[in-house]
Amino acid sequence: MQSTKSEIVIIGMLLLTSICVAIISLHFGRFTIAINDIFLLLKSFFDKNTLYPETVKTVILNIRLPRILAAFLVGGTLSLTGAAYQGMFRNPMVSPSILGVSAGAGFGAALGILLALQGFWIQTLSFLFGIGAVLVVYSLSLVTGRKYDKNLTLILSGMIITAVFTALISILKIVADPNNTLPAIEYWLMGGLSGVQLGNLQYIAILSFAGLLFLSLSGWKLDILSFGDEEAKSMGINVRRLRFTVIIIATLLTASAVSISGIIGWVGLLVPHIARMLIGPKNVVLLPASFLIGAIFLLIVDDFSRCISSIEIPLGITTALIGAPFFIFILLKTSKKV
Amino acid sequence: MIQLQNIRCGYGKNVILSDVNLTIDHGKLTCLLGRNGAGKTTLFKTILGMLQPFEGTVLLHNKSLHSYTHKELAKKISYVPQVHGSPFSFTVLDIVLMGQYAHIDSFLGIPNKKHKAIALDCIKTLGIYNLTHKHFSKLSGGEKQMVLIARAMAQQPTFIAMDEPTSNLDLGNQSTVMQLAHLLKKQGFGVIMNTHAPEQALNHADHVVLLQNGGIKASGKPYEIINSKVISEVYNTNIELVTAQASDGKSRLVCVHI
Numbered sequence: 001m002q003s004t005k006s007e008i009v010i011i012g013m014l015l016l017t018s019i020c021v022a023i024i025s026l027h028f029g030r031f032t033i034a035i036n037d038i039f040l041l042l043k044s045f046f047d048k049n050t051l052y053p054e055t056v057k058t059v060i061l062n063i064r065l066p067r068i069l070a071a072f073l074v075g076g077t078l079s080l081t082g083a084a085y086q087g088m089f090r091n092p093m094v095s096p097s098i099l100g101v102s103a104g105a106g107f108g109a110a111l112g113i114l115l116a117l118q119g120f121w122i123q124t125l126s127f128l129f130g131i132g133a134v135l136v137v138y139s140l141s142l143v144t145g146r147k148y149d150k151n152l153t154l155i156l157s158g159m160i161i162t163a164v165f166t167a168l169i170s171i172l173k174i175v176a177d178p179n180n181t182l183p184a185i186e187y188w189l190m191g192g193l194s195g196v197q198l199g200n201l202q203y204i205a206i207l208s209f210a211g212l213l214f215l216s217l218s219g220w221k222l223d224i225l226s227f228g229d230e231e232a233k234s235m236g237i238n239v240r241r242l243r244f245t246v247i248i249i250a251t252l253l254t255a256s257a258v259s260i261s262g263i264i265g266w267v268g269l270l271v272p273h274i275a276r277m278l279i280g281p282k283n284v285v286l287l288p289a290s291f292l293i294g295a296i297f298l299l300i301v302d303d304f305s306r307c308i309s310s311i312e313i314p315l316g317i318t319t320a321l322i323g324a325p326f327f328i329f330i331l332l333k334t335s336k337k338v
Numbered sequence: 339m340i341q342l343q344n345i346r347c348g349y350g351k352n353v354i355l356s357d358v359n360l361t362i363d364h365g366k367l368t369c370l371l372g373r374n375g376a377g378k379t380t381l382f383k384t385i386l387g388m389l390q391p392f393e394g395t396v397l398l399h400n401k402s403l404h405s406y407t408h409k410e411l412a413k414k415i416s417y418v419p420q421v422h423g424s425p426f427s428f429t430v431l432d433i434v435l436m437g438q439y440a441h442i443d444s445f446l447g448i449p450n451k452k453h454k455a456i457a458l459d460c461i462k463t464l465g466i467y468n469l470t471h472k473h474f475s476k477l478s479g480g481e482k483q484m485v486l487i488a489r490a491m492a493q494q495p496t497f498i499a500m501d502e503p504t505s506n507l508d509l510g511n512q513s514t515v516m517q518l519a520h521l522l523k524k525q526g527f528g529v530i531m532n533t534h535a536p537e538q539a540l541n542h543a544d545h546v547v548l549l550q551n552g553g554i555k556a557s558g559k560p561y562e563i564i565n566s567k568v569i570s571e572v573y574n575t576n577i578e579l580v581t582a583q584a585s586d587g588k589s590r591l592v593c594v595h596i
Contacts, residue, residue, distance in 0.1 A: 090425055220447060224436050226424040230388055235493065236412030236440030281426035284448075 079294025082268025104133025130255030219283030437492025480511030
């Protein structure tokens with residue numbers, strides 16, 4: 001479908017807002033940094049003679065910038081895949097973890113923590129188990145779902161594998177050392193961006209933008225697929241190939257996001273609804289809008305998590321506490337108008 | 339032309355229809371008639387290529403249906419489903435434009451002004467231009483059916499297959515949809531229709547296919563194959579066909595239950 005000028009303007013405004021929120025987020029945290037110092041640091045990249053406090057540079061470049069980039073990418077990615085899945089499954093109540101990727105990634109991370117692996121390997125294990133879980137779900141749906149609705153068998157298979165990995169995580173928690181390992185697993189599962197380093201973000205950055213581009217360009221096909229398999233096929237869509245491609249891309253993106261942030265619920269479910277209210281249901285504009293709104297949403301929620309108390313609140317908790325009432329508000333506002 | 343040769347089809351291990359031999363021409367209105375469970379939908383899906391037959395061949399323009407790519411097939415046969423739509427609120431123009439998908443060859447697959455003009459043309463032909471920018475979910479059942487017919491037209495196919503297009507409509511909308519079926523036929527489309535109403539087949543169709551006991555009971559011109567006895571047997575109830583004289587001077591056949 002063609003993008004109208006107003007849709008392009010909305011996306012431009014969202015992009016601008018997300019950049020502004022990211023810059024303002026550099027200001028928030030336990031160590032107070034004046035906005036002026038942030039601008040001085042930004043200016044120093046263009047004008048070498050600009051002076052700024054050295055501590056500001058350390059805090060911003062080593063701690064806050066990686067975290068803000070991570071919030072941007074994770075929020076964007078989860079919302080993008082949530083929107084793509086909602087279109088593909090023809091169900092506005094679907095989230096990116098529907099096919100078991102989060103449970104698989106959670107198990108991988110818990111296993112890595114239990115084996116006392118280093119951060120990079122925990123992330124890798126989480127990523128691989130996330131993908132593995134979805135591959136099992138997809139294979140299971142192919143075996144069981146020949147006669148039934150493909151979406152239904154995928155979702156049921158996702159529920160089964162999620163239950164299995166959740167049980168396996170519980171087993172790991174039972175055997176974990178309750179003083180060190182168990183809290184580490186629990187904190188990981190509650191989600192957070194405190195341990196993020198700039199070097200860990202390059203893969204998710206590349207995957208996110210490639211996925212955003214590909215899914216957005218497939219947006220029209222996803223619109224057609226939302227009318228059901230038979231109608232989409234009769235209009236010329238290769239349904240099986242499209243569904244497989246979307247699942248592969250969404251899984252790679254979600255697994256890479258979860259592997260660096262832990263399990264952060266609600267974003268992928270909630271944000272596509274906000275985006276749909278703002279820009280309409282056409283995926284070609286809905287998907288980039290969801291990405292940007294998701295980025296803005298997680299940046300703001302992460303600012304809250306850092307600043308609301310002296311102890312940092314895990315992101316999974318904050319997104320649920322902010323997300324749930326917000327979702328009720330959206331449901332009330334859009335009842336019958338999803 | 340669609341030719342079904344020695345088709346045996348069904349679901350899983352259940353054979354629903356066997357020994358089906360049938361030719362469907364374009365430029366004609368073909369109605370599939372039969373009781374619930376007689377295999378109308380199965381035959382319909384086989385014709386559309388949604389169901390692979392166990393045996394036999396479906397030829398479309400003398401080429402096996404299953405040798406067509408998805409896009410090639412969409413340019414030959416379009417499908418008007420029973421109304422349900424998308425859970426998302428697309429406008430009428432968005433939906434009709436989707437019919438042009440198979441005709442867009444560009445790498446990015448983005449429709450241009452030409453495709454939009456074709457979609458608008460279909461909307462105008464069906465007389466629903468006033469609905470162009472309305473949301474599909476806000477339309478009445480009859481309006482939705484017309485939008486789906488416009489989308490099928492926008493595929494610019496040879497055949498349009500309609501799955502019980504009047505089943506959920508009031509009398510007025512049933513009449514409108516049947517008039518549209520005639521309009522499509524006049525424009526050169528082959529219209530294939532699955533229906534529960536024998537009167538529609540009698541008074542509108544050029545070709546009727548009667549399904550019974552897992553096969554074709556009769557196939558041909560409506561007045562040649564449909565009579566009170568046959569229709570009573572097909573529907574397993576006593577039905578009499580009565581000729582009624584309408585005020586336009588033309589006589590029509592109506593079904594009377596006795």
